[in-house]
Structure formats: structure tokens, C-alpha cells
Amino acid sequence: MRGLVRRLPGAAAVMLLAAGCGGVAATEGAEDTVPLRVYAAASLQQPFDELGEAFEAAHDGVDVEFNFAGSSTLVQQIRQGAPADVFASANPENMDKLVEAGLHGSAPVDFTANTLMIAVPAGNPAGVTDLTSLTQEDLHLVVCAPEVPCGAATEIVEQAAGLTFSPVSEEQSVTDVLNKVTSGEADAGLVYVTDVARGGDAVEGIAFPEAQEAVNIYPITTVKDSEHLELAQEFVDLVSGPRGQEILDGYGFVGR
Structure with missing residues (x-):
């Protein structure tokens, strides 16, 4: 597997999928590989890495290639002709853009959800306690851009709390926001609850009640022009099925 995806021992990974995914092998032969290109929201990187490993182990000759970025960026790339087989969005609005363009291969399936959390560097040097703290004049706040799902959710909680934020930057993915916090910038x-968990000891999370006003629903679909629609649908089925839900739950995502 190229890029970000790691490999599991073959036998163990196959066992993970024995009940939930068919054993369709690549038809090109053992010497060739079939690339399955999965475009997924940046917040899905860890669970999808794990799902990709298991999918490869159960499908001889299939190479799962991930493109992780902001959902708005991904749908724009697909609409411009990027060779995607699967699209997983961090909100329905960006999935709607794909559907409106007639580029979905199957009906989108809502497969998980996520909520926002305040992330601060370890030790919380600025003394942030709640959303109101984020309006302090000398506070360096970073959020997602409005067109990105985490940015749209940020605007909702901002309005729900009756506050006005003045971020020093608006990023194109939630990963970029997390990186600026963990680096001390x-x-x-x-960010999402799952990103705080991913940040480990470098970050602390602060929950706030307004987050429930902006729960992000994640839909997934195959892409119409995929050259491997059967495999793409199997990956969608894995993500939305019991094994996928178990893995997503393990990373802090909210089950369907």
C-alpha cells in the first residue's frame, strides 16, 4: 500500500473481514495491482488507515490509496476529474455537491458522526476554560475555514453561544488546525473530539455544551466514473458495516 497506510499481518487482517467483506481478488493477476483510490475527510485518517490495511489483506493485488484532505477540497478535485473510487465526506453538504454534479455511483450512506472540542497545547498555557475564553483579545485562535465541515460547525457553535471569534487563521483541514495547536503556534x-484523541499528550481537550448544536454527519459513496465499482462498493460496505463501526468507535467517532 502506498502513502499513509500501514500493513497488518495477512492472516490477522483477513480474520477481521471474514464476516463482513467478500474476497474479491484483483483480476489483473498476481504481478499487477489494482489501485482503489479513496478520497476521505482528513479527520478519518486513523480509522481509514486501519480499514485500508484490512481491506488489502482480504483482496489479493488491491492497493488502497488514500487522499486525506478537507471535504470541500476533495469534492472539488473529483468534480475536476481526479480519479477517485470512493468519497467519504465529513458533512452532508459536500456530499450533496458530488450528488448534484451526478458523480456518485451509489446512494450515499451516513456511516458515523463527530462533534467539536476545544484543543489547547499541553498544559493549557493560555488558561482556556470554555468558548467565551476564545474571544480574548490576545488569544491566538485557529479554526477551519467556513467551507470546510469543521469550519461550518464552528460557525454554528459560535452563533449558538452568541459569540464572535477573531481567529488568527482559517485552515483548509482540521488536521492543519490540530497541527498548529500541538506545535504551539x-x-x-x-477541532473534532477524535482529533484531540489523535493529538495524544501534545494536546488537551475542553468540551463545551454548544457542540451538540453542530454534530457532523459523515456520508460515504462510490464515485460514478470509478474503474473498480465493485471493489469500491465493498469498501463502502466495510466502512458502514459492523467491523467498520467497531474501528470508528475505537477512535472516538459516534456510531450511527
Whole structure:
């Protein structure tokens, strides 16, 4: 597998999929590989890495290639002709753009959800306690851009709390926000609960009640012009099925 995806021992990974995914092998032969290109929201990187490993182990000759980025960026790439087989969005709005363009191969399936959390560097040097803290004049706040799902959710919680944020930057993916917090470039950022978990000891999370006003639903679909629609549908089925849900739950995502 290229890029970000790691490999599991073959036998163990096959066992993970024994009940939930068929054993369709590549038809090109053992010497060739079939690339399955999965375009997925940046917040899905860890669970999808794990799902990709298991999918490869159960499908001889299939090479799962991930493109992780902001959902708005991914759908724009697909609409411009990028060779995607599967698209997983962090909100329905960007999935709607794909559907409106007639580029979905199957009906989108809502497969998980996520909520926002305040992320601060370890030790919380700015003393952030809640959303109101994020309006302090000297606070370096980083958020996602409005067109990105985490940015749209940020606007909702901002309005729900009756606050006005003045971020020092608006990023194109939630990963970029998290990186600025963990590196100390920002005093605080609004990311998903799952990103705080991913940040480990470098970040602390602060929950706030307004997050429930902006729960992000994640849909997934195959892409119409995929050269491997059968494999693409199998990957969608894996993600939305019991094994996929188990893995997503393990990374802090909210089950369907």
C-alpha cells in the first residue's frame, strides 16, 4: 500500500473481514495491482488507515490509496476529474455537491458522526476554560475555514453561544488546525473530539455544551466514473458495516 497506510499481518487482517467483506481478488493477476483510490475527510485518517490495511489483506493485488484532505477540497478535485473510487465526506453538504454534479455511483450512506472540542497545547498555557475564553483579545485562535465541515460547525457553535471569534487563521483541514495547536503556534483551536484523541499528550481537550448544536454527519459513496465499482462498493460496505463501526468507535467517532 502506498502513502499513509500501514500493513497488518495477512492472516490477522483477513480474520477481521471474514464476516463482513467478500474476497474479491484483483483480476489483473498476481504481478499487477489494482489501485482503489479513496478520497476521505482528513479527520478519518486513523480509522481509514486501519480499514485500508484490512481491506488489502482480504483482496489479493488491491492497493488502497488514500487522499486525506478537507471535504470541500476533495469534492472539488473529483468534480475536476481526479480519479477517485470512493468519497467519504465529513458533512452532508459536500456530499450533496458530488450528488448534484451526478458523480456518485451509489446512494450515499451516513456511516458515523463527530462533534467539536476545544484543543489547547499541553498544559493549557493560555488558561482556556470554555468558548467565551476564545474571544480574548490576545488569544491566538485557529479554526477551519467556513467551507470546510469543521469550519461550518464552528460557525454554528459560535452563533449558538452568541459569540464572535477573531481567529488568527482559517485552515483548509482540521488536521492543519490540530497541527498548529500541538506545535504551539496557536493557543487554542476548534477541532473534532477524535482529533484531540489523535493529538495524544501534545494536546488537551475542553468540551463545551454548544457542540451538540453542530454534530457532523459523515456520508460515504462510490464515485460514478470509478474503474473498480465493485471493489469500491465493498469498501463502502466495510466502512458502514459492523467491523467498520467497531474501528470508528475505537477512535472516538459516534456510531450511527
